[in-house]
Structure formats: C-alpha cells, structure tokens
Amino acid sequence: MANNRSSLPFEPDRSVPGLIVKFGDYPLHHGGVGAIRSLGRLGVPMYAITEDRYTPAAASRHLTRAFPWRTTGTEDPERLVDGLLRVGRRIGRPTVLIPTDEEAAVLIAEHQKELGDKESGFGGFLFPRVEPELPRRLASKQGLHELCVEHGIASPPAAFPQSYADIEEFAGAARFPVVAKNREAFTRRKQPAVNGTTRIETPAGLLTLARDWGERPGVILQEYLPREQAEDWIVHAYFDADSTPLALFTGVKVRSWPPHAGMTANAYVVDNPELADLTTRFIKQIGFTGIIDLDLRFDRRDGRYKLLDFNPRMGAQFRLFESESGIDVVRAMHLQLTGRAVPEGEQRAGHRYVVENIDLPALLAYRRSGYTTPHAPARPSSTELAWLAADDMLPFFTMLARFVRPGAKHLYQLWRTNRRGSAGS
Template sequence: MVVLLDTEVPVLLARIGNYPLHHGSLGVVRTVGRLGVPVHAVVEDRFTPVALSRHLTSRFVWPTTGCEEPEQLADGLLSMGRAIGARCVAVPTDDEAAILLAEYAHRLKECFLIPPVPAHLPRLLACKASLHRICAEAGVPSPSSRAPESRDELVDAGRELGYPLVLKNLAPFSRLRTPAVSGTTTVVPTERALLDRFPTGRPPPVLVQEYIPRQQAEDWITHMYCGTGGVPRALFTGLKLRSWPPYAGMTARAVGLRNPELARLAERLCRRTGYSGLADLDWRYDRRDGQYKLVDFNPRVGAQFRLFESVHGVDVVRAMHLDLTGRAVPDGAQAEGRVFVAGQLDFASAVAWLRHERRLPSDLLHVRATERAWLSWDDPLPAAAEALRFTGLVTWRLLRPERPAPAGCR
C-alpha cells in the first residue's frame, strides 16, 4: 500500500531555540518531502544540515533563543505562513514550539493546521512537576519527584528520595532562560554535590527525581500521533539500546519492538487528558517493581521518530499530515525490528559503553541499521554538513578555556 499525502498542503518545520545538529528536523523534511509535499523550515543559518536537504522547498533563517516574548514568536511564525501562501501543517521539533502553537492557535490557525489540543495541555505535560501529578491522576506510573522552591526544600527532597538522585530542568522556556542543569539529565551522587551545584539562595526551576539504577532498568520510548480526544492514529513502541550522554541523553541506537503494555499506558494517558498531536514519551522499566515509569512527555515530534513505521509506511508525521488534511490514516501494525542509528552519537555511546562495561556492545556488530539519522544516498549534503559542524563543535569544546555555565536569559 502506497501512502498518498495531499501535496497541495505544505509543511512548516517549526523550531524555537538553537540546535542546528538536530536529526529529527531532517527526518521530517525527508519523510514528507519524498512524497511530494512542499516542506519549509525554520533554520538557525543557511548552512545548518537540514537547510541543505534536496527535499526542502524553502528555508526561513530565524535564529531564536526562547527568551523572546511569545507574541513576538507568534508574529514570526505568522509572517512565514503568509509568505508561504497556503495553510501549512506545522510540525514542532521542540517543546517550546509545540506550546506556542497550542497557546496561540487562535491566531496561528490563519496560516497553519494545528491539532485540536486544549491550549494549556502541552505546557502541563512538558513540565516535569505537573506531568508527575497528571500521571498520578491517570494511574500511569512515574518516578517519585519533587520540585523544590527553596534551598531547604531542595535538601529535604534529596534526603527523602535518597542518593544518587536525578536533576532535570523543570519546564520548557525556563530550561532556556534559567537552566538548572546542562543537557537533559544530571545524576547527583551526594548531598554535598547537590549543594555545590546550588550554593546560595533559591535554586532555579529544577526537578529532583528518584534514581532508578541502570542495572535494574530498561529505557523504552513511545512515539505517537493522537487525533481529537486523545485517540491514537499512530502509536509505536521501541527499546533504547544506547544513548548519548550515556544512560541519560538522546537516543543513539534503538530498535522498534511492539510492547502492548506500554502502548496501553500511553493511550490511557492521552485519552484521559484529551491530548491531540505528536508526542515523544520516554519510559524506564524498573525491574525492582516490574513497572514502566513515564520519565518525560514531549508534546512534539521526537528526534528518532523515523525508527517507527507501520506496515503501510506510515510514521507519526505522515499520520499527522493525513489526519489534519482530512484523509484516513490507514490501520496497520507496527513494522517490528527496525533499527535507528544516530551517526556520531552512536559511535560516542559505543566508546562510553566500552569504557563502562569493559566490552563492546553486542548490537554494534550484529544489528544492522534500518534507518540512519543523517546518511542517505538520495540526500547526501546534510550528512556532510553535519560531519563538518560536529567535528568543529567537538574541537572548539576541547580547545576553549573553561567557562562558567550559561546563566540563561537576562
């Protein structure tokens, strides 16, 4: 069965923030561009890898930080939509863009097709503290968490949850404006290390979460697109084999595996909340109590979404385009055994695995990639640009003098 998208309805890749080496953005351009849909993208500069894709129709150079006023960001998207000249399906690749599309849908619908999600919901689901409350109300397990508002509460949270513990930036926008930790997740071994991170005053917005030992855990992912009322139109599950940074960062290698229990939990959460749109959910299976615990809910397309397809070739972005243009999303089982590999991140994660485990990961030699994040013979320039920029970034970080962590927006 060949999936036919409405080629009269273009796509706009909506992005807020500075992350030029994002393979998920390239995946969006390729998955709909190959089917003849015009694709337009927000890019940081003319030479970001996604800007060089042969499947991209046009690019809008619009460097943002997430510190801008929301009205200003909405105005920017509207100006792009008017320049394109046709209503687009807007595909967010970060939480901030997803929140902006939902909260300003009343204005942005002039130019964009947007899922009918309750305006407040993406922000609540993306915030770690409110997600924990929503999970408890929906009967979906999640790790024990606290959102301290003072240094004393921070100390109390650490003592209550025990060490080591996990620190995360609490919410979208605040992670860009006043970051509590760099990256996505930081493991803190002791109370002294915790206090050294926040030596004085009130801590920035941060989530303190229980640590599930990696020896007792598996990392799973769910990617989905939900229609009106939280009804899944496409839902896929997979196992994360390795990540970068190790055990806590972006997916470096993963395999698509059907997991009915995980699918039921994800569907329950979306139906209970009425969530509509793209979603990327991270789970940890805790062998100590046999529960899948929801760690993150990202209300946007995930970077590794191309890991997943149905037997009819439908991924979550294609499902969204079909649904928002009034076309049926064909029912079909998940294509099992697909393997996603994220270029240099996979190599770095394998080296880290060798250092920690004293052996090469078994999948490195015996599991062949089905989908590569960057390399594609029909679209080679993005991979070449990514390799150059990645090498330059690593070299710059190795050679630059030590500097204090960024303080966010002022």
C-alpha cells in the same frame, strides 16, 4: 531508504505544504531533516525555519525553501507568532506546522486562534487542536509528575524544593544517588539549574550544587533508577481529536548521549503491547491530541514502566518508526489534518535507528559501563541512519562540516558534565 510512492497505500494532499518550526540555536537537528525527507519524498512541498542557510535541513534536496530566522526560544510569544504568520504569508497557502521543540509546540497550542485564522492572508496554519494549556503542563517535569499521580501512571518519586532549606531537608532524608533535572522545559534556555539530567551521589554533592540555584531553585529531584535494574523504552504516536491513536509505535533505547540521560543515539523497534496500552489509556485520560514522544524506564525491581519525559511534539528519532503501510507520525499528522485516511499497519519490529555523530562516543561509554539492553534484538532487520541517505547526501556532509570542531567540543562538555554529576562533587 526512500519509499517508492507507487507502493504506498495512501496519497497525500500535495497542495498542502509542511513547515518545520524550531526556536533556539541547535542547527544539527536530525529530526527536522527526517521530517523534511519523510514528507518531501511523497511530493509534499517542505519549508523549514533554520538558523541560517547552511544547516543540514537547509541543504536537503527535499526542502522547497528555508526561512533563516535565528531565535533563542526566549523571545516574547507575540513576536514569535508574528514571525510565524509572516512566514505563512510568504508560503502563501495553508500549511501544516511541525514543531521540533517544546517552545514551538507550546506556542502553537497557546496561540491557536491567531495561527489558525483563515483570514490571515494565506488561509492559516493547520495543526492538531489540543487543549491550549496541556502541552505546557506536559513539558513541565512538575506538571507531568502531577498528571501521573492524578491518573495512576508510575513515575519516579520526586520532590520540588522551593528553597535551599527544602533541599537541606531533602538531603537529610533521601536515599542517594538522586537525579536533578530542570523543573520547567523552558528554563534550559534562560537560567538552567543543571545542564540536563544530572546524577548526584551524596548529600554533600547535592548541597554544593544547590548553592548556585538561587532562592527559588527550579529543579526536580527524583529517585535514581539503577541502570543495572532498568531498561529505557520510547513511545511515538499520533492521536486524533478524540485521543484515538492513528499511529502508535514502541521501541527500546540501546544507547543515548550523554550516557543514560541524553538524546537517543541507537534504538530498536520492539513490540510492547503492555506499553502501547498504558500509553493509549493515559492519553485518553488527559485528552491529548497530536504527536507524542515518550521516554519511560522499566524498573525491574517492581516490574513497572515509569514515565520520565513527555514531549508533546515530534521526537528527533521519530524515523525509527514506520509501519508496514509506510506511516510514521509526521505522515499520519499530515494525512489526518488534510482530510485523508491514515492506513493501519504493523510496526517494523527489529528495525534500528542510528544517529551517526553521537552513537560512536555513546558506544565507547556504554562498553565501559557494561550496560546491556535485554530486549534489543541480536541483530537488526534493517537500519536507518539519521543523517546519511542515498537520495539526500548533502545534509550528512553539512552536518560533518558543522560538527567536527564545535560538535566534538560539545560532546566533550556533555560528557564532563555527566561525570561531574555522577561524582556528586
């Protein structure tokens, strides 16, 4: 539902636009649409890099202009930087960058000087000034695991095999099932070892899969946390230059697609002071600045929250979270980068977020599995849909038009991949 501007306790700088930055071919991205609506409803001019002119983001009435630019995410960084600067010159004024993937977040962090140059011809881009190498390390499964160990943050026990022989040794000693993931976030676009998080049931199943991973397998092998003994939590926040949270939200994930391993399909806002404190301490320790999207799994066997993923950028489901003062993480970033104060406010406990095109298959899969989420409210206090919005209908219909055939095929392929991984053969 759109916010009434006059009821909000803040006034954004409408002279500073926002630019959605995405690299790779994934046109059905509800997070980008959410960011366009979030700032666009406040009167902030919004621009977006899109695959073409017929994506849901390009169809939004809150978008000032789309810049069609088809990328893979594997291009030379200098080419991507040059392309961003060309877009900036076409916008013609300083603009807040809003990355929607790891490739974009890392590129911005590692090329801050060029992208933020005030002599660039349009005044330069605005973005949080983070330690340049930190986002890449956080997006890496191995880098994140090492940071967790260094700072005493719980994470599943993990191994990082360097050869097939290492995998054979692991298979002989590990307790199965185990989980395999691509070690580096960026290999998923180039040479992914697995198609997302893959559960492997047996040593034989692991060795069979590993034969296709090459001489230097780019995987992380983790302990599997039993579904019946775990609960998935998410944290979204925005931290200033001193690593102080200006907005921080906690919620519980009810369903994802593929089941238990993929994108959030259905989630609730749930107050969790312990998780908020853990996140705040960790971010302070590593000195991160900017938006974060964390996935954690609460392990009932030892009562600990185990950090699974750290996305150093806006999460696709960020619109789950908005404070009573109308602040979400994207609005917090735009306000802070343009010199505005970010008003405080409690999160809306009980609010629900649903991604329509993936929640239905997820619902059917979860019913079969019998999985439940004890901390989820019995009923939502309110609901926000990812695609359908009364003041911005075209993105929903554009999503349907692009989703029906390729989307259904993609969901089926993800489901098949998930089942093969679970079977371990």
